[in-house]
Amino acid sequence: MSDRIPVRVLLERIRSYWPEAASPETDIVFSVIRFHELIRMRTDEALRDFGLTHAAFEVLVALRAQSTPRQLMPTELYRSVLLSSGGTTKILIELERRGLIRRVPNPEDGRSKIVRLTIEGEKLVEQAMKIVMQHDREHFTQFDGKTDVAHLRDTLLLLMEKIESNPRI
Numbered sequence: 001m002s003d004r005i006p007v008r009v010l011l012e013r014i015r016s017y018w019p020e021a022a023s024p025e026t027d028i029v030f031s032v033i034r035f036h037e038l039i040r041m042r043t044d045e046a047l048r049d050f051g052l053t054h055a056a057f058e059v060l061v062a063l064r065a066q067s068t069p070r071q072l073m074p075t076e077l078y079r080s081v082l083l084s085s086g087g088t089t090k091i092l093i094e095l096e097r098r099g100l101i102r103r104v105p106n107p108e109d110g111r112s113k114i115v116r117l118t119i120e121g122e123k124l125v126e127q128a129m130k131i132v133m134q135h136d137r138e139h140f141t142q143f144d145g146k147t148d149v150a151h152l153r154d155t156l157l158l159l160m161e162k163i164e165s166n167p168r169i
Contacts, residue, residue, distance in 0.1 A: 007034040035139075042135040050128045051098075055083055056091050057132075060100065060125035063117035071116040073106070100124060 007030055015022040040054065047057050062080035063070050072080065078088050092115060095101045100121030103113040117125075140149050 004034070004037075007031055039136065039139065042139075043132050046131045046135055047128060049131070050124060052124075052128060053091070055081065055087065056095060057125070057128060058083075059088065059091055059095060059115075060117065060121055061129070063101065063115065064122060064125045064129075066117075069116055070122065071104075071114050073114060074112065077115055095121065 011022070011027050011030060014026065043057075044054055047054060050057075052060070058081040059077065062077060063072060066072060074085070074088070074092075077092075078085050081088065083091070092101060092103065096103060098120075100118055102116050102118055104116055106112045106114050143149050143152075
């Protein structure tokens with residue numbers, strides 16, 4: 001991200017030249033947005049070595065996070081990965097072509113198919129996840145210890161729980 005000014009500089013400019021837009025919430029949101037960009041950049045870099053897009057990785061992770069036989073209905077998968085049904089279908093076709101998933105008949109509804117992770121897909125997503133997790137850990141090396149990381153995690157999870165349970169959002 002060498003082409004970006006540091007987020008602290010941007011926030012200082014807002015405070016100086018647009019004080020009515022400066023707030024602790026603005027600081028947090030801009031920091032989270034920039035942090036997301038950094039994470040996404042590093043994750044995409046790691047996934048290229050596995051021939052995966054970020055969206056394909058999300059699909060494989062959503063399936064791997066299920067109990068055996070690691071499968072989901074397409075509708076559940078769309079909701080898990082926050083993609084459109086058309087976008088997800090394109091990804092599923094490519095993952096199936098590579099032998100990472102299978103689409104099997106749904107015994108309860110002959111019109112639909114269940115998306116199931118294959119052994120090859122499970123192995124690949126587990127390998128990719130190890131590398132992604134290494135990259136993720138590197139983002140937190142500036143913290144003094146595990147307590148700081150755990151506190152940040154707990155705070156963010158609590159915030160997300162409250163936001164996601166709000167019916168207005």
